[in-house]
Amino acid sequence: MEILRCENLSKVYGAGDAQVKALDDVSFSVEAGEFVSIVGPSGSGKSTLLHILGGVDKPTGGKVFIAGTDIHALNENKLAVFRRRQIGLIYQFYNLLPVLNVDENIVLPHLLDGRKMDKERLDMVVESMGLTERRNNLPGQLSGGQQQRVSIGRALFNHPAIVLADEPTGNLDRKTGVEIIRLLKESNRSQKQTLILITHDEGIALQADRMLCIEDGRITRDERIRMRQSTEEASNSGKHKDEFNAGSKGKDGFLPKQNTNSRGTAIGGDRQ
């Protein structure tokens, strides 16, 4: 099922001689549960594309449909509501609210939606992100990896239609980066969470189901790396899923409790 479709997207900065085409007639679609990586050199338009897909930037031309909704046709308020419910954004520099603790940052989109606090889900997310001990800390008191985990927790908390990650490991050391990717992959596999990730790291890009290459604002390559596993396959294939189910006591599926640190090396090895 198609969850995202963009048609003839273009984005132009400046005017006249100083005009720069960040995106030039970009069209593609993404299936639900797909993990897509976007690669390309600096300034190729990756981040611009991601931000347009996330509704935080506006295209000069073209359309973006997420779950059948033309998001740029929505007014400011409807787009904000759409973002909080359907889109999870992960930034390279985390962009956490410095005045909110870990819990509050994670539940922020949920709270903005005015919904009743889902404590069980919060506990689960916090636990799966390995942040149980740090949940009352402010972002300034966390390491980069921890902050990025909070950011992932925030992006996933509301079960968004699509998670967009803009170089989530760009600001982290290799080991922490691997850990972050593992968390994202797990959410993609266990939750059928559609994931679009920008990276400079080919190793990370190759872990996706599909890879898009962008150069000078155009998609130059759209390559399927592996066939996506069906839900059944996914649930039977990985040890992680079993562990997660055990950890989540049969409730809403999520990531395993403590694989992050203990299995970091093994996962890295897997990736290789």
Next chain:
Amino acid sequence: MRKNIVFYVTRQYMKKNRRRTFTMFAGIVCMVLLMTCVFVGKETGIGYLQEVASLKKGKWHVSMFDITKKQYEEVEALTWVKETALSKTLGCIDFAQSGNEERPYLNVKGYTSHCFDWMNITLLEGRLPEKPGEIVVSESARQDGARIAAGDVIEADFFTRSVTGTDAEVKETVFPFQQLILHYGETVEVPENFPYYEETESFRENKEYTGQQGTYEVVGFIETPSYEDSSAAAYTALTFLEADILSEDVFNLTLKMDLDKVSDGYFMDIVKIAAGSKFDTNDTLLAFSGNSSEMTLNRLVRYMTIFFVVLIMAASVLLIYNVFNMSFQERSRYLGMLCSVGATGRQKKSSIFYETFYLMLFALPIGLGLGIGVIYVAMTVFRPYIGALMNMEEFVEACPVTIKIVPENLVMVAAFSVLTAVISAWLPARKIGKIGPVECIRGNVEKKSRQYKMSRMLYRAKAAEGMLARNNLTRRSQKTRSVQRAAAVFLVLLIVTAFGSSAVSRVVTLKLKASDFTMKRENYDYVMYGNDDIIYEAVKKEIQADPGITQAVEWGDLMFVGEVPGSVYSAEYDTARRDIFNLYYHRELTDEEYEQEAPTDSYVVNFMMVDDETLARMAEKTGADKKKLLDRERPAALVLNEGMMSTDSISVWEREPERYRYYRIHAMTDLQAGDVIPVSIYSPKEEKKQVMPLEIAGLGSHEELKDYVEEVGANYLWLFVNEGVYAQIGKIIESETGRYGMSDRRLMIRTNGEPNQLIERVKKLQDGNNAGVLLSGNEARMEFGDAIQSIANVLLISFVLLTSVICLLNLFNSVQGWMTGSSREFAVLKSVGMSGGQLRKMLLYECVGIFARALLVAGVFSALLIYVIRFGFHTLFGNIVIWLPVGLVAGAVVLAGSVLVGITLRCCAKVQKEEILENIRREG
């Protein structure tokens, strides 16, 4: 040229942050502008008022008449006398060229050179006399058709004028405007302004030639001097007086004071030297010259100057400090970088001072220029208003506005501006100087390691917006601290100024109307006073019968007719009275001395009769026994138990008090309702005192009687009685020639609002000189005190408005800094789905929190400042009651809150227009 790299970087930083630099620059300009308004404005304003006042009477300060050489030498020896000029009235001469038969004389005066200037002698034609044989003549003579021109010669044979009573049947002839009473057979010398009367039935005018003769050449014509009375028999003519006048018996002396040296005691110096000779002070001019018998006014000007300077400095310090503080992180980063390559703490500090003084360099001349412009515009705009207030419209029109720039004042402006800048920059400079390079670059100077729990309750109550706002305020309060500070300063400014204005206004009221006791008459359209009992009664009857009159009630007062034993007055009253005597004697009087100077065995009480209806209402307000109070047979009274006393309301002959002091008497008497006051009333018929026992039906305070009695108070007990008791007292004090003491009746009249013929008739009746009644409308009568008070109020309001500009700038800048500093967070919030409405709501919650804190801080500081102001006023003037103008304060709070919310929402709207991505990327 060697470049100072720290200063260079600072300049670059200033260029980069243009908006912030501009705000600070604007703040400094505002500060200099306001300082200029205070110092140059004060000088210009007072100078202008002096000019106007001097047009009225002249530029002299004191004139002494008919003094001797010895007295003159004593005056010259006084340290505070700056210059003296001499004059002499030479006497009258016949003026054959006169064109007005009622003005057949010239009144010739001799002036030494200064006098021509000091007496506002304006030459219209020719020149002023330069030697004794020359004369200038008042233009009024030519206007009346005198056949005279420059170059004409007048032969003078001087004489003095007098009148003799010639009609045996006329006991006395009164000349009210000349304050002259002539009895039959008596010969009295007449003053200069005496009109020309041909022989009348009752008196005869005499000329007595002095034997002094001379020939005078008319060398010019002068504008009619202000002292020349148009009804006088003589026109003014002035001749030159040589210094050999000192050898003559008596002459007039006019002096100007050295205002820097003159003290409160100058008046007594004059009294001593004059020793019975007449003297005159140019009070209006002295009042504006910073020295007058009204020394409190001068103090007031001084306090207002201090008040304004402190206010401006405080507002400016906070503005500059806030600007520095807001940019602290950013600034500490570039200074940290400089530090990491070897810049010392001192160099870092110098960067802050450099920025301040760099801006000051340009702001100072601009502020001065703008300040002078503001003064000019304000003076031009207020000029007619000042004229109307002072009843000096014609002089104001004749006097153009000139800006008075005294170098000392410019130095003061510069000095206070520099001092303010140094104070404002010192704290941030000190803070920045102390921080190490790594902390500076990381920008984690104030990191805490506290843990914070999520408040689900708050979320449930106030949703995400409330929770976010609370977290913003509690977890990173430094971010909103500058806004909080700016709002607090704004509040403090408004609250303290409201209180200060109230205090100043109160002092002026008490000072200028100290001994007034008046009943409130706002509810009535007219008040009719009676000069002649027969006419008064006749008119009263007419008025009471007129259908256009809806109410006509009679009130009356009896002053200084009753005496009571000293024990009736309270100990508080006696202590205050004694303090005042001590002030007059400049030392503590012994019991014996006090008893001798101010006997305490009996004190005066005054009576006020009001109509039964009003008296009943007053009884209700005070809880007095209405039945007793309205009983016409058994004397009872309602006592106004609050009063006041001051060195103005009590004076001691030929003594000047050490300083002004006001005493508010909370309880004039310690007696209670039901007690009896034994009032002794002098009966002229029986030539002895009669005792009237007067029961106290109740006691009332000013607050309780505020609808009936003006608050200014009285320094004797006032007893409110009914018409019956008033009549009983009236009978006692009556004699064949009138009443003993001061009694006054008045008819309080309320009309139906329609034009009333009877009222018009009564008004016409009083146009004559011998009106039996006097009708006074309820229109505002502007007195000198009211004018001073209005000017003080206008000044206060103007300065509050101008200082508010600094505060608003500060608040605007702080809010803008807050918004700019939060723009990335707002973008993040929006990126995770916060709507515009939610953002506004969150900011409103934050505004409420910030304002509540600001209110708390402002409350504490305002209370402290109010205490200081109150203490200052109490120390300087006495225990004056100064109310906190609650309405104004509430208004100030609402205004400050609205301004904060308004600016925040405006800035929020601006931030919302910005691209989310741009802001997210800003620091990422």
